[in-house]
Amino acid sequence: MAAPLASITLSLVDLRPVTDRKSALYVLLTAEDVTGLGNIAANTVTALTDIPGAEISFTTITSGRLYVGLEPFPNPPVPYGSSCYGWIELTRTPDDEGVWLNLSNVDLLALPLSVVGTLTGGAPFSLGFKTPVSTLMTQVQTSALVPGPAGLTAVLKAWTGQTMIAGPTIAPQAYRPFDPYVDALTNASAPLMLTSDTPAGGAALTMSGSFLAPGNAFDPVVSLTSAAGDTLQITAANLTSAIIYRCDGGTLTFNGQIYPQNRTAANDPFGDPAQQVITNSLFRNLMIGLNEGYFTTAGPNDSTQFAGQVPFATGYGNPYANVIHAGSNSYGYPYADDNLKVLVTADPSEPIVVSVLSQSMAEGYSADPAGSAANQPATGTYQFGIGAGSGALGPIRIGNWVYPANASGAFGGFLPALPDWTKMVFAGLGPDHFIWVRDGQVDAGTSLTALGAWDPTGTVYAWPADLAWVSGATPPAYPGPVPL
Numbered sequence: 001m002a003a004p005l006a007s008i009t010l011s012l013v014d015l016r017p018v019t020d021r022k023s024a025l026y027v028l029l030t031a032e033d034v035t036g037l038g039n040i041a042a043n044t045v046t047a048l049t050d051i052p053g054a055e056i057s058f059t060t061i062t063s064g065r066l067y068v069g070l071e072p073f074p075n076p077p078v079p080y081g082s083s084c085y086g087w088i089e090l091t092r093t094p095d096d097e098g099v100w101l102n103l104s105n106v107d108l109l110a111l112p113l114s115v116v117g118t119l120t121g122g123a124p125f126s127l128g129f130k131t132p133v134s135t136l137m138t139q140v141q142t143s144a145l146v147p148g149p150a151g152l153t154a155v156l157k158a159w160t161g162q163t164m165i166a167g168p169t170i171a172p173q174a175y176r177p178f179d180p181y182v183d184a185l186t187n188a189s190a191p192l193m194l195t196s197d198t199p200a201g202g203a204a205l206t207m208s209g210s211f212l213a214p215g216n217a218f219d220p221v222v223s224l225t226s227a228a229g230d231t232l233q234i235t236a237a238n239l240t241s242a243i244i245y246r247c248d249g250g251t252l253t254f255n256g257q258i259y260p261q262n263r264t265a266a267n268d269p270f271g272d273p274a275q276q277v278i279t280n281s282l283f284r285n286l287m288i289g290l291n292e293g294y295f296t297t298a299g300p301n302d303s304t305q306f307a308g309q310v311p312f313a314t315g316y317g318n319p320y321a322n323v324i325h326a327g328s329n330s331y332g333y334p335y336a337d338d339n340l341k342v343l344v345t346a347d348p349s350e351p352i353v354v355s356v357l358s359q360s361m362a363e364g365y366s367a368d369p370a371g372s373a374a375n376q377p378a379t380g381t382y383q384f385g386i387g388a389g390s391g392a393l394g395p396i397r398i399g400n401w402v403y404p405a406n407a408s409g410a411f412g413g414f415l416p417a418l419p420d421w422t423k424m425v426f427a428g429l430g431p432d433h434f435i436w437v438r439d440g441q442v443d444a445g446t447s448l449t450a451l452g453a454w455d456p457t458g459t460v461y462a463w464p465a466d467l468a469w470v471s472g473a474t475p476p477a478y479p480g481p482v483p484l
Contacts, residue, residue, distance in 0.1 A: 005059050007036055008092065008099055008348045010066065012054040013355045015114075020358040023070035023084075023160045027051060030076060031064040045075050064090045068113060068356055070160045079107035079170045084158035086111035088354060089331075098345035099352065102337060103127050103330035109137060110164040112328075112357040114364025118350035125344045128364020129357065131327030137165050137359075139327070144319035145174050162359060168245035168320050169334065177241040178290065181316040185211040186221050188297035194224060194232075195304050197281035199274035207232055207282065222286065230255055232282060245318065247287040247334040254279050284335055291333050292340070293317025300417055307375055308401035308416045311340060329365055375402040380414035382440060384452075387465030393426040398437065410465075421480050426469065434475050445476025 014025060025048040027040065034042055036059030039052050048054060048068075056066075067077055069085030077085050085108070092099040098120040103113060114128030129136075145151030154174035156164040168175040184190075193208040207224035209232075214221050217237040224232040231254070238250030238261070248262050254275070260267045261283045263276040285303035289295045293316040294309050312322045321340075324332030329342050337343040346352055357363050386393070391409030395402050399422065403411050415437065423434040435444040442452060442461055447470055452463040 005036075005094060006349055007038070007057045007059055009351050010056045010058075011351055011353045012048060012051065012056070012068070013353055014048070015355045015361065015363065016358045020360075024049070025356060026069050026072050027056075028067040028069070028073070028075060028077070029056065029064065030067070031061045033060070033062040034064065035059045035061075043075065045069075045072055060092050060094055062091055062093060066090065066354065068111065068354070070111065070158070070162070080156070080166050082156070082159045084110045084160055084162045084164060086113040086356075088113060088115055092348060096345075099348050100343060101127070101346050101352070102343045103328070105167065105324050105328070105330045105332060106334055106336075107167050107170050108164060109133060109140065109167065109324070110158065110162065112359065112361065112363075114355045114357060115352065116355075116364060117344075117352040118347040120345045120347050122347070125346070126364045126366040127329040127342070127344065128355075128366075129328045129330075129362050130365035132362050133357075133359040134163075136323055136327045137163060139323045140165050140320055144168075144176060144323060146176055150174055167332070168318065172242035172245045175241070175245065176319055178244045179241065181290065181293075181295075182211075182221065182239065182244075184297055184316075185295055186213045189213070190295060190297045191299035191301055192222065192224065192286075192295070193300065193302045193304075194282045194285045195302075196278045196285075199277035202274045202277075205230060205278050205282070224282075232279070234261075234283075234286075244287065244290050245320075245333070247284070247291070252279065252283060288335050291318040291321055291335065293322075298419075300419075302417065305377070305416055308377065308399045310399050375400065376413040377401065377416050378414070380416060381459060382415040383413065383460045384415055384437075384442075385412035385460065385462045386410060386467050387463060389466040390463075390468070392428050393433075393467065393469070394428045397425045397427050398422060421478060429469055432475065433469055436476060436479050438480075443476050443479040445473075446470060447473040447475055 026045050027048055028045045029040055030043055038057040040046050040056050065087050067085050067087040069083050073083035073085055077083055087104055088101060089104055090099055090101050101115060112129050112133045116126045119125050145154055151174050154166045154171040156166060158164055190211045192210055196205045198204040205226055207226045209224035212220055212223055214236040218235055220233040221236045221239050222234040233253045243249045250261050251258050252261050259279060262280055263271050288306060292311040293314045294306055295301045296314060318333050321332030324330055325340050331342055388408040388410045391405035394411055395404040396411055401416055403413050405411055418438045421436045421438045424437045425431060425434040435447060449468045449470055450464050452461050454461050
C-alpha cells in the first residue's frame with residue numbers, strides 16, 4: 001500500500017515597503033480539485049490577515065491558481081478590470097513527484113509576486129523579476145503596443161491607484177500585429193516541419209510542408225503532410241494576430257475534417273483522444289514558433305529544434321512575451337512553459353514561499369530556475385566528442401542547447417542543424433570563450449590546446465582528452481561573410 005502523500009505548505013510574505021502597504025492584501029485559491037486544504041476555503045476571497053500564520057496547506061491540487069490582490073477583488077479576477085493582482089499556477093496529482101509551479105503574467109501585468117523553494121532534485125529555485133514591473137510596463141508601451149489610442153486600450157488604472165497593462169491575450173487589438181511576420185513567411189513559401197507529442201499507445205506524427213500566400217481569408221496559409229498521407233491545413237482566417245496571441249480561437253483542418261485548434265472533451269466530445277493529442281500539439285508547436293520568433297523565411301523551421309534555439313533572436317515574435325521573458329521568470333504567453341524555462345517542480349516536503357512585491361521591486365529572479373540540465377538534440381547528421389579530463393570547459397552551450405560533462409570530464413552528442421556559423425561556447429570558462437561550428441565544419445582557430453578531426457564518414461568531429469583553452473588566446477573571428 002502506497003504511503004499517504006505529505007501535506008504541502010505555501011507561506012505568504014509581504015515584502016512591500018511600508019509606503020506601499022496602504023492597500024491590504026487578499027488571497028484567492030481556485031482549482032478544478034484540491035484535497036487536504038487548510039487555513040483557507042477554496043474559491044473564496046480571503047484577507048491575508050485572516051489566514052493563520054499566513055500559511056496555506058494542501059495535499060493535491062489540479063489546475064490550481066493562487067491569486068493575491070490589493071483589497072477585495074472579484075471572484076474570479078477580471079484581467080480587464082480595475083483590481084490590481086498577480087497569481088501563480090500550481091498542480092500536484094497523486095502521481096506527481098513534486099508540485100508544478102510557475103508565475104504568470106499572460107493576461108495582466110500588475111502586482112508582482114516571487115516564489116522560492118526547493119526543486120525535487122534538492123537544489124534551491126527562485127522565480128521572480130529581474131526588472132521591476134514599473135519598468136516592464138514602460139518597455140511594453142514602447143516596444144509592444146501599437147502607437148496611438150488603440151495601444152492605450154491595454155493601459156489600465158487600478159482603483160487602488162496602480163497602473164496595469166492587459167496582455168495581448170486580453171487586448172490583442174492594442175498590440176503590434178503579427179501580419180508582417182506571417183506575410184514574410186507566406187510570401188517566401190517558407191518550409192515548415194512540425195512534430196507532435198506521442199499519444200498513449202501511439203506514435204508521434206511528423207508533418208512537413210510550407211507556409212503559403214493566401215488569395216483570400218479562406219485559403220490555407222499552412223499546409224502540411226505526413227509520410228503516411230495525413231494532412232493539416234490552417235486558413236488565413238484562422239491564423240490572425242488575435243489567434244496567435246491567444247494560441248486559440250480558431251479551427252484547423254486535419255485529414256479533411258474541421259476541428260477546434262485546441263480540442264477538449266467539451267468542444268470535441270466524440271474526438272479520438274490520440275488524435276486530439278496529435279492535432280493539439282502540432283498547433284501548439286506552430287504557436288511556439290510564431291510567438292517565440294523561431295521561424296525564418298529560409299527555414300528549416302523544424303519544431304524539434306526549438307529547445308536549442310534562442311527565443312526572439314530573429315527580431316520577430318510576441319513583443320509582450322519578449323519583454324516578460326527578458327525581465328522575469330514569468331509566463332508571457334500561454335505556451336511559455338514549453339521552451340522559455342519558467343516552469344519548476346518543487347519538492348513538496350520543503351516550504352514554498354510566495355512573496356508579494358511592489359511594482360518598483362526587482363526580486364527573486366533566477367537566470368536558470370529549473371537547473372542546468374542536459375538539453376541536446378536526440379538525433380542529427382553531425383556529432384562531436386571531447387575526451388576525458390576536459391570538464392573545466394563546460395557546460396558547453398550552442399544556442400540554448402546544453403552539453404554538460406560526464407563523470408570523466410568528457411563531452412559529446414548530436415549537433416543541432418546549423419546552416420550558419422554559430423558559437424560553441426565553453427561556458428565553464430565564461431561567455432568570451434567560444435569557437436565556431438556549422439553543418440560539417442568547425443573553426444577553432446588557435447584557441448584550443450589540440451586540433452580535432454572529422455572521422456572517415458565526415459559526420460563525427462572529435463578532440464582528444466584533456467582538452468583546454470590556450471592561456472591568453474582569443475576566440476577566432478567570425479569565419480564567414482557577415483550575414484545580412
